[in-house]
Amino acid sequence: MGMKVGIIGCGSISKYRHAPEYKANPYVDEIVFYDRNIERAQELADLFDGKVAHTLEELLSDPTIVAISDCSSNESHHVFSTQALHNGKHVLCEKPISLTVEHANEIVRAQKTSGKNLMVGHNQRFTRAHQKAKEIIQNKELGKVLTFRTTFGHAGPEGWGVNKTNSTWFFKKERSGLGVAGDLGIHKVDLLHYLLDDHITHVSAFQGALDKVDENGQPIEVCDNIVCSLKTKQGYLGTAAFSWTYYGEEDNSTIIYCEKGIMKIYHSNEHQLEVITKDGEVIQYKLENIQTNDHQTNSGVIDSFIEAIRLDQTPLVTGEDALSSLKVILGIMEAAETEKVVHVL
Incomplete structure (x- = not known):
């Protein structure tokens, strides 16, 4: 049954x-x-x-x-x-x-x-490329992690929502709350915590409603772009950019820079994971394509x-995992509003 x-x-x-x-x-x-x-x-x-x-x-x-x-x-x-x-x-x-x-x-x-x-x-934890990348980091195949950069952007939620218009709840402050940071950014924060087996503790950021307008033609009440600098508990340094204005192609890529080489995740359509070693050797993994709004595949969730x-x-x-990602995103929003470095507890 x-x-x-x-x-x-x-x-x-x-x-x-x-x-x-x-x-x-x-x-x-x-x-x-x-x-x-x-x-x-x-x-x-x-x-x-x-x-x-x-x-x-x-x-x-x-x-x-x-x-x-x-x-x-x-x-x-x-x-x-x-x-x-x-x-x-x-x-x-x-x-x-x-x-x-x-x-x-x-x-x-x-x-x-x-x-x-x-x-x-x-x-994001469920894709094979991310799980393979975590394994490579855990096994220290490229030595220790030093820095990273990640991005998640597409043309915006108004084409995805039920009513397919600029009146989407994603653009409303009281319902969406966090704009692109809560929609896309939080996914990557969770991914970084998962891949690095670490927590982001210090953040700074700039944000803006650069291009999106609501149903009345006014700039939206939440950010459509946010760019961040991040530092983890173990001292890794990185950058992150989240956007609803990548018109033309979705970008869901992450690069991890380690002592003995680089890992590029979802950087190429052909190879979802590429490892480029210090000596210039290139190892390419052909794993499944990541889900996009236009191409729905089973997420595994x-x-x-x-x-x-x-x-x-x-x-x-778990709820605790999600809470720690939320704290980072709230820290990023605070950093962008105050233009200060925020310590995430």
């Missing part, structure tokens, strides 16, 4: 990632959809052969539902994820875990009280979440 799962929030992330990946998972039997807009829930239920919960209460009090994906917008995660955990459900919460440390702590506390799994959808529940394991991205 397979599992029954619920999804809260029936926007693009549910439609293109969560629902199809649950549907494809052999251990999941049925999906129940809830959205404040019942038509949206009905649309996905029809698409994925699922059912609709008419109220949140109906979804959360159903004892046959084992796990919940919280795909609500950023400002609601602490409400829905916390309630789902307290109702004895395993929870997969979309990133960022929340917009404030206080709200993130609320979710993490609910996880501890409930004893259920809480996983956060930082999907749902499969990993279901496996953690089945085997009673700690999820690959």
Whole structure:
């Protein structure tokens, strides 16, 4: 007998990632959809052969539902994820875990009280190129890490969201909160923590709403670009750029510079991981292409979440992991606003 799962929030992330990946998972039997807009829930239920919960209460009090994906917008995660955990459900919460440390702590506390799994959808850890890169760093194949640079940018969320217009919630301060930093930046912060097995402790940054406008033609209320300098606990130094204005091509690349060579990740379309040694030797790995908004592939997040529940394991991205990435992003926002170096605790 397979599992029954619920999804809260029936926007693009549910439609293109969560629902199809649950549907494809052999251990999941049925999906129940809830959205404040019942038509949206009905649309996905029809698409994925699922059912609709008419109220949140109906979804959360159903004892046959084992796990919940919280795909609500950023400002609601602490409400829905916390309630789902307290109702004895395993929870997969979309990133960022929340917009404030206080709200993130609320979710993490609910996880501890409930004893259920809480996983956060930082999907960069799941790609084979990133996992291989971590292995090379861990095995010290290129000696120790010295510096790094990473970027994540595309043409912006207005082409991805449900309504495909500039009125997208990603551009609204009270719902998106963190602009491109919370949308794309937090993914790379989590990735750096994972790859380097370290934590970013000091940050500085510049940000701006350089090009995006809202539905009234006004500059958006959150940043569409942010450029950062980062230092980790172990003393690695790096830079990061996050953008909603890479018009023409998405960039999701990372370069790690080590004592004995360089690792380029998602730098070339042909080879997802390239190692260039100090002596000029080039080793190329052909692993799977990374997911882009235009090219949806299985992210591995749902499969990993279901496996953690089945085997009673700690999820690959815990609430604590997500909280530490959020703290860095909040530090970056503070650094950009104050033009000071911020120490992330």
